[in-house]
Amino acid sequence: MAQGRWWLLLISRDTRVIVQGMTGKAGSFQARQMLEFGTNIVAGVSPGRGGEEVHGVPVFDSVEEGVAETGADASVIFVPARSAADALFEADDAGIGLVVCITEGVPVKDTMRVCRYFEGRARLIGPNCPGITVPGECKIGIMPNGIHLPGRVGVVSRSGTLTYELVELLTRNGIGQSTSIGIGGDPVPGMSFLDALSLFEKDEKTDAVLLVGEIGGTSEEDAAGFIHKMSKPVIAYVVGITAPPEKTMGHAGAIISGRSGTAQDKIYALEKGGAMIASGPGDVVEKVKRTLAKN
């Protein structure tokens, strides 16, 4: 209930993470991945399963109990879409400061209600997102373990696998990441591009930012105006140039309506805002490299 539980940009090895939906298939699998990454998972939550253990981590009936017993301050959500909003409300009520919602297919009404409820309280990443990773420190989400490398590029993206691909490319080319954030592709996301850019701007461990956008909505355009206020360079890559208008490209909610939201519009806005535009994965690596060399 407290006001102003805003999260620092960097989660760390000390962040105490709860996994909501820990006894489910995805929750259990991803919890193991996170543990292997080094994430400090202190508790799982599954109603009616309190007292059990998963991967040696105690499971509680409610987030409140989990927080009381373990002092958890972050949570990651793997519960089914129809109960995701409820799990989010529960996490916030229990005083969790950062909630990452992996669940896909959450009704947009539920997400709007949650976002409104979280105002001034918990910070939400997602839903339908890969989460946040600080290489060498902590991963809250489902990004694959092997792709990261500690470094000084902040990555923020609306997509999942495309993010993995780009992060891995950076890593393969020796470019490390300060923090990678997948904000998710749902029409209404908790954290926006703008939010992420503001955080990276303030983050002392970040020298440059890679923003990966896609068609639909105006989240990229909304963030573009902030770029020229930033002291750090931003490289932007936008996909969906070949997508025909008025078609829905996948569940990501990437709907083009009218002229706004096309890849061209986004690229135009981002370029005007001061971002360097990359034309493809290879070009992303090149531009990031060149930018870091200049700094």
Added chain:
Amino acid sequence: MAQGRWWLLLISRDTRVIVQGMTGKAGSFQARQMLEFGTNIVAGVSPGRGGEEVHGVPVFDSVEEGVAETGADASVIFVPARSAADALFEADDAGIGLVVCITEGVPVKDTMRVCRYFEGRARLIGPNCPGITVPGECKIGIMPNGIHLPGRVGVVSRSGTLTYELVELLTRNGIGQSTSIGIGGDPVPGMSFLDALSLFEKDEKTDAVLLVGEIGGTSEEDAAGFIHKMSKPVIAYVVGITAPPEKTMGHAGAIISGRSGTAQDKIYALEKGGAMIASGPGDVVEKVKRTLAKN
């Protein structure tokens, strides 16, 4: 919509006040009283009456327009009970920082919704309250004009006329007030005793606080624990000692249920918390005088 528009304790002659319901009988009458007091009323609001003037003050159709045209930062509400909540939402949405709701008979559900909506945004005094007065500076509400005297005693009270009586008594005895706040007698008030005490504690112009409580609820008890944390003395006067249990004493929502909420309980809690207890209006004056002399 901005976060953290918390009001300073002291309204001043520079506070720009909007009167919602300005063309109504009570609104118009009280607006004149406030103008005579010296309050800087910059606008009235009455839907459908935009363009008119009352006492030379322009009237607008909406708070939003009033704020846009006049830069108002506070508002006082005289609209009927059934539309009071709507007027409160409107004031907050328009960016008003302090809203005083005079209206009596607002359904408690509406007040709860408004209080929740205002969290982290506008500050609410009332409903069903006399408002706030800083002698010599600004009055937002309906306290009679002639009773105040600038000074260093903060007054906070749940009742209306009893407050006037006590403020006038203080004044007649040469004891001035820093700020007088009538938080209102409704079951769910915006500003609570605890809120008011915290403000007075921080206020450099206040040396001592007079708290006037009455039976019902546990607002006095909730504030009592804070008193011993205060650096300033608190004199408390609680009415309703003769009220029989399980009776509703007036519209003030002063309902005694079970043992909690009786005048005796409140006096016990306040005394334990460190307040000096006054037995009647005369004793209030005596105790305040003695306290000020000691400081």
Added chain:
Amino acid sequence: MKLYEFVAKQLFRKYGIATPEGEVADTPESAAQIAGRLGRAVIKAQVLTGGRGKAGGIAPVTQSNALETAKRILGMSIRGLQVRKLLVEEDKSPEKELYLGITIDRGKRRPVLIASRLGGVDIEEAARKAPGSIIRTHIDPLAGLFDYQVRTVSRRLGTDVGDVAFRLYRLFIERDCTLAEINPLGVVADGSLCALDAKITVDDSALFRQPFMEEESGSPEAIAKKHGMSYVALDGNIGCIVNGAGLAMASMDLIKGFGGEPANFMDVRGGAGAEDVADALSIVTSNPNVRAVLVNIFGGITRCDEIAVGIRDFRRRMDIRLPVVVRLTGTGEAEARRLLLSTGVIAADSSEDGARQVVALAHQP
């Protein structure tokens, strides 16, 4: 406004909360007839107060003693309230009795769902004796009751009350309740839940948008309410007419402090005019115990001169010999003093002065 148990149960059924089958009767004969149809039945006095059980106002009946029991209860008065209606219901004999209620937490400014395994008893008593048995869940008034909250309550109760809790909350919100209570909530043989008692209080301020009928009644309380005032009869002999509940209670405390006994609480509210005061005087002086009256008005919205006109007119019209002490201060004070000069009322300088004088007058033989 409190609702009768049978009205509250009608509401419960409308919101899908199960109650025992039953009907209302106002004669012993019809009560016995209903009981006969139901088989094992309970007869419950319908009065708007607690403690009916202890007072003998609730009794299980058989075919043979239903008439006699109904007669007995219809003849009772409980805490001063005459029993005029009976609720005759099937006797459910629950296996468990829980408590489930929603009220308002004034300090937290939110509705609070209260649940306990200890149903069927006074919840405040249970809270004192076994504080651990009370489960409190605060509800966000914008977002509503969450699934996880109800799940937690059910887990702690050991009984799934999810469905009833959501229905009760919907009723509470849609009907502007300040209290909606099921005590006991019975768990019956087939495991289903049944509201064995029902207590609902509706926010008086919300009656304009709620379809409940206010009870018609000629009581002074009801007359005062109709005039927009608050009146509560008490045992003393000093009538009080004050504007503002706080000042009214302060005046009563002062009267008591000077050795007097208030005959009533009366708040004429802000903005009262001449006629309102005359009405207030009629109501207060309709109490035969009243030996003296204190009118204590602090003008603001209420104008002292209007009050004075009301007092003057009332005294002219009614030719009442009761001593009246009047303390008027604030807006229109000077004019008020002038108006009251020739009316024979006694002026007071302050609340304390007024209380002192009226106590002295009431003590005169």
Added chain:
Amino acid sequence: MKLYEFVAKQLFRKYGIATPEGEVADTPESAAQIAGRLGRAVIKAQVLTGGRGKAGGIAPVTQSNALETAKRILGMSIRGLQVRKLLVEEDKSPEKELYLGITIDRGKRRPVLIASRLGGVDIEEAARKAPGSIIRTHIDPLAGLFDYQVRTVSRRLGTDVGDVAFRLYRLFIERDCTLAEINPLGVVADGSLCALDAKITVDDSALFRQPFMEEESGSPEAIAKKHGMSYVALDGNIGCIVNGAGLAMASMDLIKGFGGEPANFMDVRGGAGAEDVADALSIVTSNPNVRAVLVNIFGGITRCDEIAVGIRDFRRRMDIRLPVVVRLTGTGEAEARRLLLSTGVIAADSSEDGARQVVALAHQP
């Protein structure tokens, strides 16, 4: 999911929003019969796309030309969609045409009520031509639409749309809409409001709690949806199977960049297994234009080895000669490579490499 106009109008009526009287017909004869009963009528093609008016899919009819018009429209196809149903309605001839709609402002994370005096035209066009004519009101998703907001909208419109706006918002929220639009909202002769057109889109993610029937259809899009995948047919000749919408679009962009043309968009989503990939291959290769297929999987939740099994099984089962370029990386990558060794698929190192290779293969004669 988009609703047909006639379904949306049924919903409107359920929520108390007035619509013209009318009925649905699927033969010219029944359309003519309904038109005859209504008198002055309009026949409207029921297809899930805009631009019906411009395409001639909406026509006022008289008794004499109703049959002929119905025949003509039932024979049409609008933006590639065959007209199978007609809505025959009374012709209201409104005095004014307004716009009223609710959709979601993704940036503000709230529903937004949009109103305009310029009804009856494309609202995005109106927004471009006369931005001042568009009134936008954001709605708090917890607190709901406020009276004052609707009052302000009505004042700026010059017409009281309060009642319709509240009903439309209730529908929008209760039915999990992402769009609920009345364009035009007609002001008819007696001053009352009538929804002359209706456009509703329901959130696909909320269909589990909404009673709408998904249209049954044998289209590849529908089959993909049933399998939990997203498929959109395009004009090119390179089939694409990718996990993740972003990576899918990146792959398509790369294909285009190398001079190729994607035949489709397909996102197999996270956690796809062997069978899902086989299904995806069936759907993609059912398009006769496809000359080569790119499978681009970045393993995470999706396991590469599972994908490999799916590809192998599909190729064994279907004996399809189409060249398939496979790029797999991430979880289970090594095992996947081993599984695919003997299947004749072409391996790619990266998305760019895969796109380059598949374009080259598609260009082979």
